[in-house]
Amino acid sequence: MTLSSLPHPLLYGIDYILTGGVGDVLLDMRASGSELGWLTWPYEQGSKQGWEVVQRSLNGSQLYTYSVCNVGEHEQDNWLRTTFIQRRPSASRIFVELQFIVRDCNSFDGSSLTCKETFNLFSSESDADIGTSFRKGQFKKVATIAPDEITSRNELRINTETRVVESLSRKGFYLAFQDIGACMALLSVRVYYKTCPATIKSLAAFPETVAGGGVNQALREVAGACVENAVSEESPRIYCTMDGEWVVPVGQCQCMPGYEAVNDTCRDCQPGFFKAFVSNDACELCPVNTKLLSSGALFCPCAEDFYRAPDDPTTGPCSGLPSAPRELVATTTQLAAGKLQLSWSPPEDTGGRSDISYSVECRRCEGTACQPCGEKVRLEPASSGLMDTRVAVSELEPHLNYTFTVEAHSGVSLFASQGTPHPPKVTSMRLDERSLTSLSLSWAVAPRRPVPQPTRYKLTYRKKDDNLDVTTYTVLILEKSSVQISDLSPGTAYLFRVQALSPEGNPGGSSIEDEFETLTEVPLSQSNTGVIFGAAVGGAAMLMIVVVVLLIRKRSATTLFSPLCPSSFFKQLKPLKTYVDPHTYEDPNMAILKFASEIHPSHVTKQKVIGAGEFGEVYRGILKAPGRKEGAVAIKTLKPGYSEKQRQDFLSEASIMGQFSHQNIIRLEGVVTKFKHAMIVTEYMENGALDKYLKDRDGEMPSFQLVGMMHGIAAGMKYLSDMSYVHRDLAARNILVNNNLECKVSDFGLSRVLEDDPEGTYTTSGGKIPIRWTAPEAIAYRKFTSASDVWSFGIVMWEVMAFGERPYWDMSNCEVMKAINEAFRLPAPMDCPSAVYQLMLQCWLQDRSKRPRFPDIVSLLDKLLRSPESLKAIADFDPRVSIRLPSTSGSDGLPFRSVSEWLESIKMSQYSENFTCAGVVTMDQVLQMKNVDIKNIGVRLPGHLKRIAYSILGLKDQTSTLSVFAV
Known part of the structure; x- marks a missing residue:
């Protein structure tokens, strides 16, 4: 047939x-x-x-x-x-x-x-x-x-x-x-x-790249190059997904001075336009009284007989010299007393400036010889710097001839007459480090012409607060282009302005007014809160502090019932929707009907097993429901031979999930309950559980990307806490990751028996309480709250920064509980940013009322992501703590009897053959190895290289006991 x-x-x-x-x-x-x-x-x-x-x-x-x-x-x-x-x-x-x-x-x-x-x-x-x-x-x-x-x-x-x-x-x-x-x-x-096709993103060109990064690697990192006439502080790179799509570009290129961004290129400024600094801003039109240069101009120099004052920005117009004052008149009403009054009219041409002042010169003549009047003749209020057009002259002697000359001045007069070079303009300010009460800043200058670098800077700063009647300006004179300012208020924004001073003390052009903020009331380090009077100012001597108090009149009060309420008002409101525990329903099937949509089993196609849950297998499949777009889903099944209670417990998770709608919470597609084989259908997360995903990429992901993952998890937990839902089992194994590296909270099946059953302290529907992730009050008193979820989130942060390492390593649950009760905490993972580790410690405070809330955590992580430089400071790392070593054994006194035993203890056993092939077969040989030796035997991944190197460092210190950090 x-x-x-x-x-x-x-x-x-x-x-x-x-x-x-x-x-x-x-x-x-x-x-x-x-x-x-x-x-x-x-x-x-x-x-x-x-x-x-x-x-x-x-x-x-x-x-x-x-x-x-x-x-x-x-x-x-x-x-x-x-x-x-x-x-x-x-x-x-x-x-x-x-x-x-x-x-x-x-x-x-x-x-x-x-x-x-x-x-x-x-x-x-x-x-x-x-x-x-x-x-x-x-x-x-x-x-x-x-x-x-x-x-x-x-x-x-x-x-x-x-x-x-x-x-x-x-x-x-x-x-x-x-x-x-x-x-x-x-x-x-x-x-x-x-x-992934060849592309240009953020002015960086990336070549065509084969999708995916290899075995169990969803992303391939690709280095790019800035397009012509563009530069970048950080080497541009991007990731190519397995589906041939570019995601997560890092490092933005910017057009060089004299060029502007046009589509995907940096085009030189057209004639009559200029750009002075590296940026992606458009070129600016040359201001009045300047020379129109050819294309690609960095600045527009002043035309002949026109100038810029030291305080004038390079982007501003140029000014001419003022003409002479007019109609000088001397009134001698009291000549017998040796007095007269001089007055004049302003110059007809001010040169386009408003900062006009006057000086008066007096000369005394006898015959044909003239000489300065000297101190014998008094001019009031002064002989120079006059803003008014009159001056009183006294102490004149009789029978002598006096000549008075009045000259008009402006901001460009001294510069034009003497050719004095003015100091350069401060071009940019940068936040280097911050804490609750201090900010560390630095700045750069761009000389306008070849002149000596200034020796001093004038820094002015104030609080950004429009609700006070008094604003305090603080002025510092500094000798270096950096400063650390202490004794500031936590969670407060400050405005800063810097001027460069020449060696003679002449001010340069002002920088733009930049805003920087101290850390919020969620402290990252208790050690930073002390007030230090007279702190070192960037290593420079503080020459002068001037405090100027200005009274500022309040603006009109806003209407009490304004239709546009401030955002802080909405932050105080509880969400209209709150979580409903399905166990409160007498008939659990009613909860299923209320919160989950029914799917006909013919619309669900199971493809392959991707895991095993408590109640049965988990499949990857396809959902083809009418009115819905066909897509991949995850299908949880109920194994044969279940009891009715097991069926209700199985479906209760769907009753919980169906109440949530957030991009960082796993989405319920529906349930199958009206047929023999019950199923829960959720969205499909291609990269699986977060802990396994991180283990497969140990050391390959930058801190910025890891903090982005934490931010997504925290956002999902903030949503749950706003819904008055306590998760109780937050851990990296219960976070799922999709192709876009978006993290979503899952696994809502933890039993609620804990609060009712005194014997249920360690028992859930899924087995034991996860001691390593659970807050001490939840273990001891069954007090599960959002604060206990915050403790668990701190452990998840540690897992993320440690690339899926098991919290507390191989310590037993009893050892973990004892250590926590004695105020010891997990140490910082390798290469963990200090700010991130300080947040972990805050999540692990013994007093749950002092732990940060999820809105605070989301806000702080958001600020870290908006200020990547805040992630550069690395927390102290001790390899003897972070890589736990077994007890010393053997007559040679080394912690390990063989190289393979040592590699297995640090989860690097995949390199056993590399060491053997290289002839490194004893621990004595291991102790002699350096980083270059480890690379030469084939250990290429940065995370693996560091883990092995730090472990060797710990071995050299002959440390075999576990140490942990105390809060």
Whole structure:
């Protein structure tokens, strides 16, 4: 019996074959247009018939397909192998797209002996084409292929399935298809790999990259280069996902001075425009009285006879010199007393400036000889710096001739007449470090012309607070371009302005007014809260402190019932929706009906097992519900033989999940309750549990990315706490990660028996209380609150920074509880930012009322992400603590008897063969190794390299006992 016995010949269905998919194609069965030359096995079938090639003509093109239909024979084992497929070296993960039809076994009217409706896909790697040599043992199974649509007698149904072959490392590979008794036809085989296309993002160019980072690695980090005429402080890089999409760009390029960002390029400033600093701002129009340079101007110099004052910004216009004062008049009403009054009118041309002042010169003449009047003649109020157009002259002597000269001045007069170089403009300010009560700042200057660097700076700062009647300005004169300011208020914003001073004390152009804020009342370190009077100011001597108090009139009060309430008002409001415990329902089925939508089981297709839960297996599958977009889902199942109580406990998690709607909480798609096999259907998270995801990427992810993950978890927990829901089992194993590295809180099945059953202190529906993640009051008194969830979140932060390390290592639960009650805490993980570790310690405060709340945690993590420089300070790390070593054993006094035992203790046993091949077989040899030696034996991952190096450092210190940090 063959497939050709179907009522519809194969040719009729070929027009409907789909051709979707993306990527660089390595093999395309349909596009070949010639004999494929694929190998079939067994070579001689006798009376049996295995795979056979079928040729068809369609629109003038030749199409080749393979079919097999031996359902009337016993025990089929028919193989079809492709020709050798060359692999691109960096493509370790390829996709196989299959299009096929399978005959319904029920359509054979009982004549089938071994009919199947599935077939198997295999792969085999090789460095060369082995020709017609074929051995089944060379192949490893990729997947069992099952059709979604079965072909009946009267209707031809075509299936399209895609499978992934991973971990490829050799020059090429073969694919093979095993028939075990199906009646089917293989219509199309397309093999391809995905790439992230060449792109430009944030003015950084990234090359075309093969998708994915290798085995169990969802992302491939790709270094980029700034486009022409652009620069970046941090090397630009980006990540290529397994689906061929670019995500998480890091390091922004900016156009150099004289260039502006236009689309994906840096174009030079057009004639008549300029740009002085590195930025992505547009070029500015040259101001008035300046020279219009050619394209690419960094600045617009003043035109001839026009100048800029030292305080004028380089972006401002240039000014001319003022003309002479007019109509000078002397009034001698009291000449007998030696007095007169001089007055004049302002100059007709002020040069475009408003800072006009006047000076008066007096000369005394006897005959033809003239000389300065000296101190004998008094001018009131002064002889220079006059803002008014009059001056009183006294102490004149009789019978002498006096000559008075009045001169007008402006901000550019001294600069223009003497050619005195003015100090440069401060271009940018930067926050280097901050705490509750202090800020450390530094700044850069850009000279306008070749002049000596200034020796001093003038820093002015004040609180940013519009609600006070008095604003205090503090002025510091500094000798370095950095400062540490202490004795500030926690959680307060301050405004800073810096001027450069020349050696003569002349001020330079002011910087823009920058805002920086001290840490909030959620303290990151108790040690920073002390008030230090006269703190060191960036290593520079404090020359002068001037406090100026200005009275500022309040603006009109806002209407009490303003329609635009401040955001702080809304922060005090409780959410309208609160969590409802499904256990309060007399009939638990009512909770399911209220909070979860019912799904018909025919709309759910289970594909493969991805895990095991407390009640049964967890599958990856497809949801094809009417009115919904088809998509991947996770399916939790209830194992056979369950009791009614187990069924209710199983479905209670859906009753809880169905009440939540937040991007960082796992989304419930629906439940199946009205049929024999109950199921919970949730969104599918491609990267699985956070702890395993981090373990597979130890040391490969930057702190900024890890803090971003923490921020997502904290946002989800803030939502739950606002809903008055206590999770009770927050841990990295219960956080799921999707393809975009978005973290979502999951696992809402922890039993509520704890508060009612005195014997339930350590018991939940899933086993023991997770002691390592649970707050001390929850263990001792069963006090589960959002504060106890905050404690657990601190442990999750530690897990994230330690790349999935087990909290408290191999300590027993009793040891953990004893250590916590004695005020000891986990040490900082390796390379953990100090700010992050200080937040962990706050989450682990013994007094739960003093722990931060989740809104505070979200706010703080958000500020850390907006100020990446705050993550550069690394907490102290002690390898003797963070990598726990077993007790010393052996006569040589070393902690380990063998290299393999040592590597196993630090979870680096995968490098045992590397050490052996390098001849490092004793612990004495290990102690002699340096970082370069560790690299040379093949340890390349930064995290693994550090772990091994720090462990060797701990071994050298001969430390075998566990130490922990006290709060």
